[in-house]
Amino acid sequence: MTEPSPSILDDLELDALTELVNIGVSRAATSLRELVGEQVHLSVPNVSLVDRAEAIAILHGRDEDKLVAVHQVFEGDITGRALLIFPETKSLELVRAVTGGDLSLEDIIELEQEALAETGNIILNGCLSTIANMLKRSLKMSLPEVLRGQAPDFFSLAPPPHPGDVVMLLYINFDVRQRDISGYIAMLMDMPSLAALKLLLREFIERETGVKAE
Amino acid sequence: MTYKILIVDDSKLARMSVAKALTSLRPDWTRLEAANADEALILIEQSPIDIALLDFNMPGRDGLELAAELLAGSPGMPVAVISANHQSEIVARAREVGAIFLTKPITEQALGEFIDEAVGKLEGAAK
Numbered sequence: 001m002t003e004p005s006p007s008i009l010d011d012l013e014l015d016a017l018t019e020l021v022n023i024g025v026s027r028a029a030t031s032l033r034e035l036v037g038e039q040v041h042l043s044v045p046n047v048s049l050v051d052r053a054e055a056i057a058i059l060h061g062r063d064e065d066k067l068v069a070v071h072q073v074f075e076g077d078i079t080g081r082a083l084l085i086f087p088e089t090k091s092l093e094l095v096r097a098v099t100g101g102d103l104s105l106e107d108i109i110e111l112e113q114e115a116l117a118e119t120g121n122i123i124l125n126g127c128l129s130t131i132a133n134m135l136k137r138s139l140k141m142s143l144p145e146v147l148r149g150q151a152p153d154f155f156s157l158a159p160p161p162h163p164g165d166v167v168m169l170l171y172i173n174f175d176v177r178q179r180d181i182s183g184y185i186a187m188l189m190d191m192p193s194l195a196a197l198k199l200l201l202r203e204f205i206e207r208e209t210g211v212k213a214e
Numbered sequence: 215m216t217y218k219i220l221i222v223d224d225s226k227l228a229r230m231s232v233a234k235a236l237t238s239l240r241p242d243w244t245r246l247e248a249a250n251a252d253e254a255l256i257l258i259e260q261s262p263i264d265i266a267l268l269d270f271n272m273p274g275r276d277g278l279e280l281a282a283e284l285l286a287g288s289p290g291m292p293v294a295v296i297s298a299n300h301q302s303e304i305v306a307r308a309r310e311v312g313a314i315f316l317t318k319p320i321t322e323q324a325l326g327e328f329i330d331e332a333v334g335k336l337e338g339a340a341k
Contacts, residue, residue, distance in 0.1 A: 011226075012226060012227060015225050015226050015227045016225075016227040018225065019225040019227050019228050022225070022271055022298070023298040023318055023319060024298075026270075026271060026297055026298035026299035026318070027298050027299070029299050029301060030298075030299055030300055030301050033301045033302075039301055039303040039304075040301065042299075130298075134319065205227060205230075208227060208230065208231040208234065209227070209230035209231055209233075209234050210234045211230070
């Protein structure tokens with residue numbers, strides 16, 4: 001028996017992971033709809049696996065430098081951190097989209113932190129809990145925390161990351177009440193977690209398709 | 215009576231998973247697979263199908279748009295749209311175009327019920 005190479009996921013494993021994230025985001029859209037009281041459209045996420053430097057470069061490449069992130073740590077067979085990131089200038093707009101149009105600016109500013117944390121929590125939990133359930137593992141998730149800063153700050157949170165850490169990065173587009181807000185979901189994992197994820201994805205693929213991975 | 219069923223999903227894994235369930239439910243049926251709406255329409259032009267299973271969330275035209283198009287060409291064809299996104303607006307739109315909504319991940323039982331209903335519908339129409 002050979003150990004699978006931990007560094008990369010093959011096409012079918014990445015496809016399976018994308019499918020799990022898609023299901024997670026779709027479920028999150030359904031939960032957000034309850035919160036918002038109106039249809040929420042979350043677009044098809046495009047999943048890529050990159051290293052930290054690439055993730056930072058991608059985030060720098062778009063939008064402004066000042067970003068807001070909702071951050072949650074997950075622990076279990078796979079350990080890492082998940083972030084929902086978007087430009088700081090869109091933060092109030094997102095809160096407005098989620099809370100509806102009737103609130104004054106003061107109210108919105110007061111609610112901002114809480115609404116961001118709640119929205120981030122729904123989206124990140126939707127993804128993480130779907131991944132965990134479908135891979136038949138449990139993940140413990142920390143409470144959401146709202147961070148402000150630039151891309152490099154989000155990818156060097158304590159405890160310090162390892163050079164080999166990988167980032168699962170996906171573009172996400174929210175469309176709520178005619179407001180179109182785009183951002184990213186990032187999941188930062190170390191190599192042992194990626195190796196564990198690869199094995200769990202293989203088991204999942206085998207269960208789903210009846211085909212044993214070579 | 216065996217039928218020809220089309221599976222459209224941008225995820226290969228999802229197509230394989232539905233194919234596995236179909237193989238155990240109806241081993242003698244013909245399966246066609248497409249990764250998006252355009253591919254699906256090309257396949258159908260070459261060989262007409264009886265039943266369609268469509269993922270909702272796809273790049274390009276989504277499963278509801280494809281369902282509407284298929285049903286415009288073949289009214290009465292059993293069509294299911296599959297999604298984990300079961301917001302009432304999407305379920306209602308599926309109903310409006312004449313498709314059945316199924317929740318993703320699809321279970322063999324839910325697929326079996328849809329298939330049985332589809333067969334009933336096709337056999338009823340053939341009489």
